[in-house]
Amino acid sequence: EDQVTQSPEALRLQEGESSSLNCSYTVSGLRGLFWYRQDPGKGPEFLFTLYSAGEEKEKERLKATLTKKESFLHITAPKPEDSATYLCAAAGFMNYGGSQGNLIFGKGTKLSVKP
Amino acid sequence: DADVTQTPRNRITKTGKRIMLECSQTKGHDRMYWYRQDPGLGLRLIYYSFDVKDINKGEISDGYSVSRQAQAKFSLSLESAIPNQTALYFCATSDFAGPTRDEQFFGPGTRLTVL
Numbered sequence: 001e002d003q004v005t006q007s008p009e010a011l012r013l014q015e016g017e018s019s020s021l022n023c024s025y026t027v028s029g030l031r032g033l034f035w036y037r038q039d040p041g042k043g044p045e046f047l048f049t050l051y052s053a054g055e056e057k058e059k060e061r062l063k064a065t066l067t068k069k070e071s072f073l074h075i076t077a078p079k080p081e082d083s084a085t086y087l088c089a090a091a092g093f094m095n096y097g098g099s100q101g102n103l104i105f106g107k108g109t110k111l112s113v114k115p
Numbered sequence: 116d117a118d119v120t121q122t123p124r125n126r127i128t129k130t131g132k133r134i135m136l137e138c139s140q141t142k143g144h145d146r147m148y149w150y151r152q153d154p155g156l157g158l159r160l161i162y163y164s165f166d167v168k169d170i171n172k173g174e175i176s177d178g179y180s181v182s183r184q185a186q187a188k189f190s191l192s193l194e195s196a197i198p199n200q201t202a203l204y205f206c207a208t209s210d211f212a213g214p215t216r217d218e219q220f221f222g223p224g225t226r227l228t229v230l
Contacts (some may be wrong), residue, residue: 031216034218042223043119043223044158044219048133087157091217103219107155
């Protein structure tokens with residue numbers, strides 16, 4: 001069964017304390033791995049897409065990496081405004097919900113950054 | 116203007132009432148989705164549509180129906196609302212192919228409370 005698991009469920013950091021969020025995926029043929037940021041009560045905001053193992057993408061203090069089994073979201077010197085829930089999702093070439101390209105979401109990691 | 120809009124943003128209703136949530140997009144995407152989000156359960160797919168003539172059930176379609184009135188409009192209905200349908204509802208859109216394939220763009224959400 002295709003699935004996406006994120007860890008930890010919650011992470012508390014001090015401002016400037018770098019860390020990583022993990023996303024493990026089991027998908028029959030990966031079309032893409034996606035990272036989103038979600039603020040409370042708002043819609044998920046797209047961050048990155050990764051398509052193949054070894055690929056890396058960066059945006060400000062965030063860097064996403066991909067292996068054949070997992071993805072990491074590295075946060076370097078975080079600031080309080082980085083506090084949010086980070087969602088990981090995978091799209092497979094095989095059917096999910098009946099279609100290629102539909103996303104399987106993890107439950108997210110809630111990040112809190114204290115000043 | 117936002118690329119994906121949802122109306123209403125908040126709705127309180129009573130058990131047994133019929134409710135319609137509406138979604139419009141200006142991204143020109145063919146694919147549209149409806150999700151619900153509950154604490155601890157993450158995002159779950161209710162229905163998705165590839166075009167006006169193609170509508171498919173997702174993971175949790177019981178108690179819901181949809182209508183794709185045009186490429187840009189996708190509505191979700193609760194025929195007879197019940198309290199366990201209280202949740203945050205999101206509409207999303209995506210392309211199937213091209214440089215941004217499968218990247219889903221989300222609306223701001225509708226907070227629905229069923230009393």
